[in-house]
Amino acid sequence: MTDLVEASQLNLVLCHTCGKACDATRALHECDRCGAPLHERKPNSLARTWAYLIAALVFYIPANLLPVMNTQMLGEGEDSTIMSGVIEFASHGAWDIAVIIFIASIAVPATKFVALGLLLVTVQRGSTWAQKERSTLYRFVELIGYWSMLDVLVVALVAALVKFQALGDIEPRPGILFFGLVVVFTMLAAMSFDPRMIWETRPPKEHTDEVSSH
Amino acid sequence: MLDTDQLIICEHCDCVYHKVPLKKHQKALCQRCGAVLQRYNGMTLQQRLALSITAGVLWLMANFYPVMSISLKGLSNSATLWDSVLALADGPITFIALVAAISIIIAPMFQLAILIWVLGFALASKRSPGFITFMRWLESLRPWSMLEVCLLGAMVAVFKLAGLLDVLPGIGLFALAILSLLMIRIAGRDIRELWDALP
Numbered sequence: 001m002t003d004l005v006e007a008s009q010l011n012l013v014l015c016h017t018c019g020k021a022c023d024a025t026r027a028l029h030e031c032d033r034c035g036a037p038l039h040e041r042k043p044n045s046l047a048r049t050w051a052y053l054i055a056a057l058v059f060y061i062p063a064n065l066l067p068v069m070n071t072q073m074l075g076e077g078e079d080s081t082i083m084s085g086v087i088e089f090a091s092h093g094a095w096d097i098a099v100i101i102f103i104a105s106i107a108v109p110a111t112k113f114v115a116l117g118l119l120l121v122t123v124q125r126g127s128t129w130a131q132k133e134r135s136t137l138y139r140f141v142e143l144i145g146y147w148s149m150l151d152v153l154v155v156a157l158v159a160a161l162v163k164f165q166a167l168g169d170i171e172p173r174p175g176i177l178f179f180g181l182v183v184v185f186t187m188l189a190a191m192s193f194d195p196r197m198i199w200e201t202r203p204p205k206e207h208t209d210e211v212s213s214h
Numbered sequence: 215m216l217d218t219d220q221l222i223i224c225e226h227c228d229c230v231y232h233k234v235p236l237k238k239h240q241k242a243l244c245q246r247c248g249a250v251l252q253r254y255n256g257m258t259l260q261q262r263l264a265l266s267i268t269a270g271v272l273w274l275m276a277n278f279y280p281v282m283s284i285s286l287k288g289l290s291n292s293a294t295l296w297d298s299v300l301a302l303a304d305g306p307i308t309f310i311a312l313v314a315a316i317s318i319i320i321a322p323m324f325q326l327a328i329l330i331w332v333l334g335f336a337l338a339s340k341r342s343p344g345f346i347t348f349m350r351w352l353e354s355l356r357p358w359s360m361l362e363v364c365l366l367g368a369m370v371a372v373f374k375l376a377g378l379l380d381v382l383p384g385i386g387l388f389a390l391a392i393l394s395l396l397m398i399r400i401a402g403r404d405i406r407e408l409w410d411a412l413p
Contacts, residue, residue, distance in 0.1 A: 135247035
């Protein structure tokens with residue numbers, strides 16, 4: 001294995017938008033190819049990731065407790081939460097659908113909380129433990145992120161279809177708003193996290209963005 | 215002075231590598247963190263443009279034909295993607311309708327319009343007007359475009375309703391299925407090659 005060289009040793013900065021290796025000796029603030037702002041690390045990465053993650057965690061509570069939709073069939077109304085939807089599928093014997101919804105709506109957000117929390121804590125300690133595996137974990141979090149939108153889109157479609165007034169009517173309920181917010185905030189959290197911090201062996205100094213400090 | 219055009223920096227750990235020519239099915243991985251640095255992409259400009267235009271037509275079909283229709287005791291109803299977004303827009307939860315609209319209608323629409331525009335000019339070896347802005351938009355739009363999630367959602371909805379009433383998948387659903395697969399192929403990160411192709 002050849003010796004690996006880091007970009008900072010060669011005075012290079014990666015442009016996150018177009019992937020160009022930019023020359024840092026010229027002290028550019030913008031990529032000379034696409035004009036996107038250049039940073040050695042994503043600005044305020046740790047603080048931003050924590051903030052988005054905690055916001056998502058707060059929204060995760062009403063997302064699971066409040067009903068996501070209301071089904072009216074022949075005069076009988078019934079609210080259902082995400083979990084009760086899963087249980088209903090399972091009790092009708094539709095195990096496959098129950099598993100898909102459970103994974104997308106409950107397991108994926110929970111995995112993201114645990115994984116991002118783990119990444120944040122280990123990075124703050126400057127840990128050298130399982131760096132390659134943690135890199136893979138981050139890529140996994142990025143990959144699974146948006147699949148949690150599944151339930152939002154299911155509720156939207158079902159509510160748009162079942163509109164027969166007295167005979168049958170399905171309406172969305174506020175739980176779905178909080179659920180969507182969980183997805184959006186966990187996605188923002190994953191985007192704010194800079195995976196290159198995993199490979200910094202000293203506890204990282206917060207990379208603040210001097211340009212934008214007012 | 216290094217020739218920086220021939221260098222790749224790993225996004226996930228900042229290691230620097232030289233670009234290598236890849237053969238079919240090959241990809242270059244970072245030795246330290248295992249991230250993908252380069253992936254073989256056998257698509258020519260013409261092919262990508264042709265697929266983008268196809269996807270544009272499919273986008274129209276997915277949006278103007280109903281995704282599915284249902285019937286219950288003689289009554290029937292159908293819904294398009296836009297109807298589903300509107301179904302979320304009532305009451306205090308309007309914000310989520312906006313998120314849904316962006317992820318299944320607006321983001322893919324802009325992605326396709328930009329791709330067709332940029333690739334059309336690229337065919338004549340020219341940078342299109344607004345090339346830099348549009349290329350950056352493609353990067354910002356990508357994470358918010360969720361057609362494949364929408365496809366799975368539509369299929370789950372079919373099963374969810376099939377127990378209660380008769381469900382009939384519509385043309386929109388088939389268009390959505392092909393469109394979501396095409397988007398993965400044409401709107402991926404490899405579009406960044408245009409930066410090098412059009413200096």
